[in-house]
Amino acid sequence: MAAVLHGDDHGHGHGGGFVENEVIYQETRDMRLLGFVLFLMSDVVLFSAFIFAYLYLRGTVPVWPPMMNGTQLPRLDVAFAAVNSIVLFGSGVTMHYALENWKHGKRGEFDFWMLSTIVLGTAFLGGQAYEYAHAQIGGWSGSIFGASFFTLTGMHGFHVFVGVVFLAVLWWQTKKGVYDETHHFGLTAGTLYWHFVDVIWVALFYLFYIF
Amino acid sequence: MAQLVKKPKTNLGPGFWPVTIFLAVLAIVSDYYVYVTPLSRFLPEAAVPADQIDALFKFLTIVGNAIFIYVVGYVVYFCIAFRRPKNAPANTIGVQIHDQPQLEFWWTLVPTLLVVALAIFSVVIWKGLQQTQGDVLTMEAIGHQFYFEFRYPKLKASVRDEMHIPVNTPITLHVTAADVLHGFWVPEVRVKADMVPGLVNTLRFTPTTIGQYRIICTEYCGSSHGKMIAKLYIDSQQDFGKWFAKEANIAASGGGGAAVALTTGQKDKGQALFGQKCSTCHSVGPYNQIIVGPGLGHLFNDAEHKQLVDGKDVTPENIAYILHNGYQGQLNGHVAVMPSAQANAISNEDIANLTAYLVSLSK
Amino acid sequence: MAVATRTSAPHAVLDHIHPEPESFVRKYVFSIDHKVIGIQYMVVGLIFFVIAGLLAEVIRVQLLHPDGRFLGGEQYNQVYSMHGSAMVWLVIIPLVTGGFGNFIMPLMIGARDVAFPWLNMASFWMFPPAGLLLFGSFLIGAPDAGWTEYPPISLLGPPGTSMWCAAIFLIGISSTLTGINFLVTILKMRAPGMTFTRMPLFVWAQVATAALSMVATTALAGALAALFIERQFGVPFYDPAKGGSPLLWQHMFWFYSHPAVYIMILPAFGIISEVLPTFARKPIFGYKMIAFSSVAIALLGFMVWAHHMFTSGMVPWLQLPFMILTMIVAIPTGVKIFGWVATLWGGSIHFSSAMLFAVGFILTFTLGGITGVYLAAVPVDLHAHGTYFIVAHFHYVLFGGSVFGIFAGLYYWWPKITGRMMNETLGKWHFWAAFISFNCTFLPMHWLGLLGMPRRVAVYDPQFTFWNQFASVSSFVLAASTLLLFYNMANSLARGKKAGPNPWGGRTLEWMISSPPPYYNFKKVPAVLGLPYDFGNPLPYLGLDNPQAEAATPSQTGQPAAAH
Numbered sequence A: 001m002a003a004v005l006h007g008d009d010h011g012h013g014h015g016g017g018f019v020e021n022e023v024i025y026q027e028t029r030d031m032r033l034l035g036f037v038l039f040l041m042s043d044v045v046l047f048s049a050f051i052f053a054y055l056y057l058r059g060t061v062p063v064w065p066p067m068m069n070g071t072q073l074p075r076l077d078v079a080f081a082a083v084n085s086i087v088l089f090g091s092g093v094t095m096h097y098a099l100e101n102w103k104h105g106k107r108g109e110f111d112f113w114m115l116s117t118i119v120l121g122t123a124f125l126g127g128q129a130y131e132y133a134h135a136q137i138g139g140w141s142g143s144i145f146g147a148s149f150f151t152l153t154g155m156h157g158f159h160v161f162v163g164v165v166f167l168a169v170l171w172w173q174t175k176k177g178v179y180d181e182t183h184h185f186g187l188t189a190g191t192l193y194w195h196f197v198d199v200i201w202v203a204l205f206y207l208f209y210i211f
Numbered sequence B: 001m002a003q004l005v006k007k008p009k010t011n012l013g014p015g016f017w018p019v020t021i022f023l024a025v026l027a028i029v030s031d032y033y034v035y036v037t038p039l040s041r042f043l044p045e046a047a048v049p050a051d052q053i054d055a056l057f058k059f060l061t062i063v064g065n066a067i068f069i070y071v072v073g074y075v076v077y078f079c080i081a082f083r084r085p086k087n088a089p090a091n092t093i094g095v096q097i098h099d100q101p102q103l104e105f106w107w108t109l110v111p112t113l114l115v116v117a118l119a120i121f122s123v124v125i126w127k128g129l130q131q132t133q134g135d136v137l138t139m140e141a142i143g144h145q146f147y148f149e150f151r152y153p154k155l156k157a158s159v160r161d162e163m164h165i166p167v168n169t170p171i172t173l174h175v176t177a178a179d180v181l182h183g184f185w186v187p188e189v190r191v192k193a194d195m196v197p198g199l200v201n202t203l204r205f206t207p208t209t210i211g212q213y214r215i216i217c218t219e220y221c222g223s224s225h226g227k228m229i230a231k232l233y234i235d236s237q238q239d240f241g242k243w244f245a246k247e248a249n250i251a252a253s254g255g256g257g258a259a260v261a262l263t264t265g266q267k268d269k270g271q272a273l274f275g276q277k278c279s280t281c282h283s284v285g286p287y288n289q290i291i292v293g294p295g296l297g298h299l300f301n302d303a304e305h306k307q308l309v310d311g312k313d314v315t316p317e318n319i320a321y322i323l324h325n326g327y328q329g330q331l332n333g334h335v336a337v338m339p340s341a342q343a344n345a346i347s348n349e350d351i352a353n354l355t356a357y358l359v360s361l362s363k
Numbered sequence C: 001m002a003v004a005t006r007t008s009a010p011h012a013v014l015d016h017i018h019p020e021p022e023s024f025v026r027k028y029v030f031s032i033d034h035k036v037i038g039i040q041y042m043v044v045g046l047i048f049f050v051i052a053g054l055l056a057e058v059i060r061v062q063l064l065h066p067d068g069r070f071l072g073g074e075q076y077n078q079v080y081s082m083h084g085s086a087m088v089w090l091v092i093i094p095l096v097t098g099g100f101g102n103f104i105m106p107l108m109i110g111a112r113d114v115a116f117p118w119l120n121m122a123s124f125w126m127f128p129p130a131g132l133l134l135f136g137s138f139l140i141g142a143p144d145a146g147w148t149e150y151p152p153i154s155l156l157g158p159p160g161t162s163m164w165c166a167a168i169f170l171i172g173i174s175s176t177l178t179g180i181n182f183l184v185t186i187l188k189m190r191a192p193g194m195t196f197t198r199m200p201l202f203v204w205a206q207v208a209t210a211a212l213s214m215v216a217t218t219a220l221a222g223a224l225a226a227l228f229i230e231r232q233f234g235v236p237f238y239d240p241a242k243g244g245s246p247l248l249w250q251h252m253f254w255f256y257s258h259p260a261v262y263i264m265i266l267p268a269f270g271i272i273s274e275v276l277p278t279f280a281r282k283p284i285f286g287y288k289m290i291a292f293s294s295v296a297i298a299l300l301g302f303m304v305w306a307h308h309m310f311t312s313g314m315v316p317w318l319q320l321p322f323m324i325l326t327m328i329v330a331i332p333t334g335v336k337i338f339g340w341v342a343t344l345w346g347g348s349i350h351f352s353s354a355m356l357f358a359v360g361f362i363l364t365f366t367l368g369g370i371t372g373v374y375l376a377a378v379p380v381d382l383h384a385h386g387t388y389f390i391v392a393h394f395h396y397v398l399f400g401g402s403v404f405g406i407f408a409g410l411y412y413w414w415p416k417i418t419g420r421m422m423n424e425t426l427g428k429w430h431f432w433a434a435f436i437s438f439n440c441t442f443l444p445m446h447w448l449g450l451l452g453m454p455r456r457v458a459v460y461d462p463q464f465t466f467w468n469q470f471a472s473v474s475s476f477v478l479a480a481s482t483l484l485l486f487y488n489m490a491n492s493l494a495r496g497k498k499a500g501p502n503p504w505g506g507r508t509l510e511w512m513i514s515s516p517p518p519y520y521n522f523k524k525v526p527a528v529l530g531l532p533y534d535f536g537n538p539l540p541y542l543g544l545d546n547p548q549a550e551a552a553t554p555s556q557t558g559q560p561a562a563a564h
Helices: A024-061 A078-103 A107-134 A144-177 A183-211 B016-036 B048-080 B103-128 B237-247 B267-278 B316-324 B348-362 C024-029 C036-062 C071-109 C118-125 C127-140 C160-188 C201-233 C246-282 C287-301 C314-342 C353-376 C378-384 C388-418 C424-451 C460-494 C547-551
Strands: B135-145 B147-151 B162-166 B172-178 B182-185 B192-195 B203-205 B212-216 B229-234 B327-329 B333-338
Touching: A024 A144, A024 A183, A024 C201, A078 A107, A078 A144, A078 A183, A078 B203, A107 A144, A144 A183, A144 C127, A144 C201, B016 B048, B048 B103, B048 B135, B048 C314, B048 C353, B048 C378, B103 C314, B103 C378, B135 B162, B135 B182, B135 B192, B147 B162, B162 B237, B172 B182, B172 B192, B182 B212, B192 B203, B203 C036, B203 C071, B229 B237, B267 B348, B316 B348, B327 B348, C036 C127, C036 C388, C036 C460, C071 C118, C071 C127, C071 C160, C071 C201, C071 C246, C071 C388, C118 C127, C118 C160, C127 C160, C160 C201, C201 C246, C201 C287, C246 C287, C246 C314, C246 C388, C287 C314, C314 C353, C314 C378, C353 C388, C353 C424, C378 C424, C388 C424, C388 C460, C424 C460
Parallel strands: B135 B172, B162 B229
Antiparallel strands: B135 B147, B172 B203, B182 B192, B212 B229, B327 B333
């Protein structure tokens, strides 16, 4: 059953299509899409658990940011994070265009938008590294501020990193001819994952930099 | 979709009604026994609200017992009555009935009504647990690995392993822990509270029966958790007084009386006392350096908090007032309880010393 | 009745049979066949059941004497912490989801495998390492603060506590992936004509359980990760001295662990709902109510977690909604119990070993459920929390419930899985010995708790000696009775009678194929015309492989049924 799905008998299959059996492809694509969405839902629960922890701990102290060693910790740098956020959201836009172009067979444009997404995603990670190096909130273990901020954004950053790798692999796969205009579940999954990462960042940006 | 292959016989089976009636009799008789038997026969009720909790327990038992008797009774009866006889063919089928909407309606409705009744009864009893009336003895219990520490008003030192309380006196017991989670439970009192480091939980009860009881730790706290037991003595008023006097190093000081001459307060004595009595909950840092209560180091020069926590101006007299009367109210959305001088076991002289010390921190 | 036509959509995927693997390793070790994976889960789960059961016997030996002569306090705490952790995460959850869910559920819906067979294999292969990681903690100091590992003490606990975090995290990933797998399988791969209201109740139970696994487990992953990084790197989440909150752990832990108990019981409910109709030879009573109540229980299961925290110091008014919601769960649960009892009424009952355990389940689970309602009432819980009353309650629902359900499932589906019959006489001995000794072990714990014996104690007040000794001796009998089961299984594999496709006369799809099934399950996926519980009617399937099975009559000797 698995053999037909990636079209790796492309050219060897029965009937002349990109995949061996279109009906089977569509059915398995539906199942894989549902499975992937359910996976993203369980990932949302993971982030929600830590967001709950952050809000709960925040509710136990009278001021935010909290005290550490007798002085109040500073707030994070909204301006820098806002710029970095635009970088990340921009990469969501580029990803959208990448998929659209792919679906319309515009391979050259796809390459541009896809690589832009990867570059922007990597830039976001660089921005986060800068933020981590310059945040003056007492480090990961200094206070509940550091605990929640670095853990949550660290988890998110890990997801972005995995996403960048995922997108790079997908791009490489397009070069090897794994997908075509109507059979590209991997690209759909990659796009969904990338948008998921963006949505989580909207929540985290609000919770740590605005709220 | 639910089609009956055979119309079910109106005969519910051999002996169904006799069994039903027998189970009813069994349920009624056993429930009556539950109803009339005081639970205190098994475990004394040594305080209010033990009797109320026992009443709720009885209600649960009466309902649960009846349901259990019927479930067990019918299961056993059906297994006997409807067992396939040995000589019947293996593929003999039973009555092909899928459902009976009327029956299902009732066996959903009746439990729902029972749950509603239980919920109402439980909320009523629950409300009774939330407060006590009358002159209350407020005291503290602190859990340690592996002993209980008790603090009383008018006692300078805390007491270990033995808790004495006077009968018929409402008790407000604040519990917390010094290291890890512990639990405070006296089975005869029926209520328990976890002792959580960094948090103060409150138990309210009124002891009604003189005697000696066990205080048991009910939250795993380490290798000697099973040995963490203390003794609770519910004493007569007289015996309590005798015990208390024995424990007290100094004569109890009363509330009220002439205003303390604060200029005579000694700040070094105040500092020592602060460390002993106050530092569990207060730091000497700025207001926001909160342990349980606000930091007290900048009372006179805090731009953000120009009044004391009760809204009064920051003066030595008003500080002494809080030290004397304690404070109960809201602090940043949390309920805050600061014990009074009586609960903290500090004298007027102590108040003067403390005030002098606090003034010295920021004036 | 509309006849379902066999078109290629939407189940063309089911028509596809891939070639059977050839090497031993691909067939039995790294297999993607749900049946092999199911057996693997069952074997490993049963091994951990024996180990965790031995730990239980160590507990009971310790508690023979009130003054704790057998073990030191520290060792004792490690023993019961590992007993509980293993039973929950290495025994019951894997057996009922990865074991029975994997083997039986795809057969019951007429599928050839689960939606993601490779993921299924990956899920299984996380299980033995997680178990090794958990038990490996004994080497460096096993966790000792119960299966609940409350901070602050779990922050200070032995080094093995961090291994515990990692082990449960790993098995949690496995569980989440299995939940996703099963959910997609049931939603997308049912045979043509099998609408939701024609699904067997075991499948309803598995879909509700899969949803719970999928949603709740990652919350535990979060809690465990936080505990781990706080222990290892000092990151403050739970330690009040550093600004953290012990209650935060309790909220996060129980947000998963309450749904977890429904993960443990719902599949057992499903097993009972299959065994009872088969051996009473009549439909399950109130199919729709039982099906929907599984969903209701799963949903409500997410809303009651803080009933484990009534004494913890959360704001008092919060106790009320959790109390009321917990009481409400009693209603769909009661509906199920009454439905099962009514299934027995008017039956033509044959007391196979599976049926005995199913009937026993009704009795013990009902008692456990009733004590649960006691605990829902906050004022009563304030007395009973942290005592042996709790231990009694959860053993009634987890042993008298889940484990009895597992036993029923083992006896019921053993012929299908192995192609052999178990010895029914031994099975009956197992049942009676287990049922009686189980009740003798755990019933006294109710009053031990109410009268003042706390839980998690290596020593106790001498007034409780008699009932502790009674419980301990009974537990030795219970352990011995379990040996009967293992002997029966081994003996059956060695020289049990060969089983036909349908020794019990069941009507769900797994009984329509050979025992054990061929690797492709169904040569042709049948169409489903109705519920599988109408024993008076012809089978509701079109296009079965084996016309002999259409007779669907049980054989009392276990030989293939003769056609009628």
